[in-house]
Amino acid sequence: MPKKIDWLYHRKSCITCQRAEAYRDNCGTVVTETVDARKIRYSTTDALKLLDGIDKFIAMRGAKVVTFDLKKDRPTDDVLLTHLMGPTGNLRAPTARLGKTLVVGFNEETYKQLL
Numbered sequence: 001m002p003k004k005i006d007w008l009y010h011r012k013s014c015i016t017c018q019r020a021e022a023y024r025d026n027c028g029t030v031v032t033e034t035v036d037a038r039k040i041r042y043s044t045t046d047a048l049k050l051l052d053g054i055d056k057f058i059a060m061r062g063a064k065v066v067t068f069d070l071k072k073d074r075p076t077d078d079v080l081l082t083h084l085m086g087p088t089g090n091l092r093a094p095t096a097r098l099g100k101t102l103v104v105g106f107n108e109e110t111y112k113q114l115l
Contacts, residue, residue, distance in 0.1 A: 002028035003115045007097040011037035020094045020106040027115045042091035047084040048077055050095070050102060058114075059083035060105030
C-alpha cells in the first residue's frame with residue numbers, strides 16, 4: 001500500500017523538488033494537499049506553526065540529515081529555523097508532512113525509510 005503525504009510544499013522549477021517528486025512517483029506515494037512555493041511563501045512565524053502537532057522533524061541537505069525529536073527534546077526556535085528556512089528567508093522546499101513527521105529537503109535514503 002502506498003504511503004500518504006498529508007501536506008506538500010514544493011516548487012516545480014527546483015531541482016531538489018523534482019528529485020523528490022520523481023522518487024515519490026516511483027513509490028506510488030499519494031499527496032493529499034499540495035502548496036506551490038512560487039505562489040505561497042512561509043515566513044519564520046508560518047514555518048514554526050507547521051511544527052504544531054509534529055513529533056519528529058527531519059531536515060536534509062544533500063547527504064546531511066538531522067533529526068529532531070520534538071516531543072522529548074525540542075530545540076530552540078532559532079535552531080529549528082536554521083533547518084526550516086532557506087537563504088531567501090522563506091520555508092525551504094520541498095517540505096512534506098507525513099502524519100506527525102515533518103520532512104524538509106530530499107535525501108534518497110531518508111525517503112526510502114519514510115516511504
